[in-house]
Amino acid sequence: MNYNTRGFPPGYFFNTKMMVLSKQKRIRWIVIGLLSVIFVVITICVIIVSQRKLPTDDLRLAREALSGAKEAEANIYSEKMFKEASQNYDSAMVNWARENRRFILFRDYGRAINFAGRAKKRADEAAEESIKKSSTLNKDIESSFVSLAKKIELYNKLFKNLPISRSVFDAHNKSKMFLSESKIAHDNGKLNEADILYKKAEIYTNHANSAASKMLRDYFNDYPNWSRLANDAIAASRGGNKVILVDKVAHILYVYQSGKAIRSFQAEFGSNWMAHKERNGDRATPEGNYHICNEKNRGNSAYHKALLLDYPNADDRRLFAQNKRNGLISRGAGIGNLIEIHGNGGKGFDWTSGCVGLRDNDIDDLCRLVGPGTRVTIVGSLQPLSVITSGTDF
Amino acid sequence: MKSKLIIAIAAMGIAVLFSSCAKVPQTEIDAATAAIQSTKDAGADLYVPEAYQAMVDSMKSANEKVEVAKAKWFPNYTKAKDLLAKVNTMATDAKAKTEARKVELKNEVTTMIGEVKALVAENTALIAKAPRGKEGKEALEAIKSDNAVAETTVTEVEALLANGDLLGSDSKIKAAKEKATSIKAELDEAIAKKGAAKAPAAKAAKAPAAKAPVAKKAKK
Numbered sequence: 001m002n003y004n005t006r007g008f009p010p011g012y013f014f015n016t017k018m019m020v021l022s023k024q025k026r027i028r029w030i031v032i033g034l035l036s037v038i039f040v041v042i043t044i045c046v047i048i049v050s051q052r053k054l055p056t057d058d059l060r061l062a063r064e065a066l067s068g069a070k071e072a073e074a075n076i077y078s079e080k081m082f083k084e085a086s087q088n089y090d091s092a093m094v095n096w097a098r099e100n101r102r103f104i105l106f107r108d109y110g111r112a113i114n115f116a117g118r119a120k121k122r123a124d125e126a127a128e129e130s131i132k133k134s135s136t137l138n139k140d141i142e143s144s145f146v147s148l149a150k151k152i153e154l155y156n157k158l159f160k161n162l163p164i165s166r167s168v169f170d171a172h173n174k175s176k177m178f179l180s181e182s183k184i185a186h187d188n189g190k191l192n193e194a195d196i197l198y199k200k201a202e203i204y205t206n207h208a209n210s211a212a213s214k215m216l217r218d219y220f221n222d223y224p225n226w227s228r229l230a231n232d233a234i235a236a237s238r239g240g241n242k243v244i245l246v247d248k249v250a251h252i253l254y255v256y257q258s259g260k261a262i263r264s265f266q267a268e269f270g271s272n273w274m275a276h277k278e279r280n281g282d283r284a285t286p287e288g289n290y291h292i293c294n295e296k297n298r299g300n301s302a303y304h305k306a307l308l309l310d311y312p313n314a315d316d317r318r319l320f321a322q323n324k325r326n327g328l329i330s331r332g333a334g335i336g337n338l339i340e341i342h343g344n345g346g347k348g349f350d351w352t353s354g355c356v357g358l359r360d361n362d363i364d365d366l367c368r369l370v371g372p373g374t375r376v377t378i379v380g381s382l383q384p385l386s387v388i389t390s391g392t393d394f
Numbered sequence: 395m396k397s398k399l400i401i402a403i404a405a406m407g408i409a410v411l412f413s414s415c416a417k418v419p420q421t422e423i424d425a426a427t428a429a430i431q432s433t434k435d436a437g438a439d440l441y442v443p444e445a446y447q448a449m450v451d452s453m454k455s456a457n458e459k460v461e462v463a464k465a466k467w468f469p470n471y472t473k474a475k476d477l478l479a480k481v482n483t484m485a486t487d488a489k490a491k492t493e494a495r496k497v498e499l500k501n502e503v504t505t506m507i508g509e510v511k512a513l514v515a516e517n518t519a520l521i522a523k524a525p526r527g528k529e530g531k532e533a534l535e536a537i538k539s540d541n542a543v544a545e546t547t548v549t550e551v552e553a554l555l556a557n558g559d560l561l562g563s564d565s566k567i568k569a570a571k572e573k574a575t576s577i578k579a580e581l582d583e584a585i586a587k588k589g590a591a592k593a594p595a596a597k598a599a600k601a602p603a604a605k606a607p608v609a610k611k612a613k614k
Binding site for chain 1: 447451454455457458462536539544565568572573584
């Protein structure tokens, strides 16, 4: 074997170099291969990730739908649906966050997208339902206002001037207050609040109206008797005599002659006028047939002028005795007296102790027309209840 | 070759470093959430609902942006951070607006309470002047009751105001004002009517034949 000067066999260096070179080549190829694999894997990952649909748009749409629903006050008028929509949105966000915590390649936003889609759908439905419901509620409240205003008007028309108990007109006043509050809430767009206040107003109105209407109906049970008394009085005027006919409900005093009303005057009565006088101090104006028994001119009457009536008549005495026997009137009570037609009236409300109050110039006129001995018939009403209420259902 | 390999490894390292450096802006999220809560506590959802809703929507949008960033290879929270800062500004603004609205409403209600009290007092004085007749009080009971309802409402409003229910007190006092005003109109009308009825009586009183008034007999 030939050895070179350094003692290595021939070709040793070449072979060694060749070996080193082939090793480097292998490493290079391995690196290239690895990098290629990494590149391919990364490319695949990037493709996978970039191809994956994020729930961004779905959640944006859901959020906008929720915002729209809130604007439509779905949280008030479509509470359940709005709550569902909100829950779905929250679930979508929770799912999205959970998926984001996982390794990027294993993330799946499908559920988040589903929740977001459901949130949008529910929010849209809630908005739609809210608009419908609030519109219906608005219409209902507006029509309720009209119907309640009619009831209050009915009260003012039929019952306001009736001698009603304090609790009844308190209820009426409260109902008006609640109605005002309800209208303010309605004007501010707070329909639910308006509805609640309206319902309170309605309760008070119904209470006031039903109590007052019962009182009115009960009072008109005497209508057949009033009708008979009035017809008798008008018949009595046919011979040319003047007869006074007083209609308490209408607050009018008529002077009849020859079967016709020749004069009429506005009249005011006792504060408890909607009852027949039964005893002294009851502030009721008597009902029945009376006569003028004395005329008091200026200076003799505290009320400008007065025509004294012969109250109590025989019927009044009989009723008084009967009521006393039945214990309806206290033993010490008296039947009352000094019922007059007098002046100082025109006050616009019922203020006397049971007398018939006229304006001073009206009592002057009346005194010129009638005098002692003139028949005075006082009735609750000349018209039946149906006419008084103009057929109004109350 | 070696150097190329080192560069590649370094690049990957930097990439990994970058991706791990962009942290979720939790401090900003917490601050914005606290700001919204504090605005709500101040009553912004009641007194400035539009501003409050806009702020809540922005917060939701910021949360979405955080998740969008998280979903990326290299998260970037700049947009989310900007929006969260905006939410904070909106919260400050909404809170200021709430306080301003509260002050405005409180002044409005307080002024109206004064007005209604004055009206109620005026009505009470008018009731005293109103036509009474010989028996006095009974006929004015209805009006008195109406006035009492207005007066009671004022007391209720004051209690609501003391409890901080400005919105409730506002609508109630408005209704009370409406009522007190209508009562005053009713009383003014009745007094005017009384004046008109008294005028001819006054003329008659001037007549020379007039005698001293006769004492009223109470028994009826």
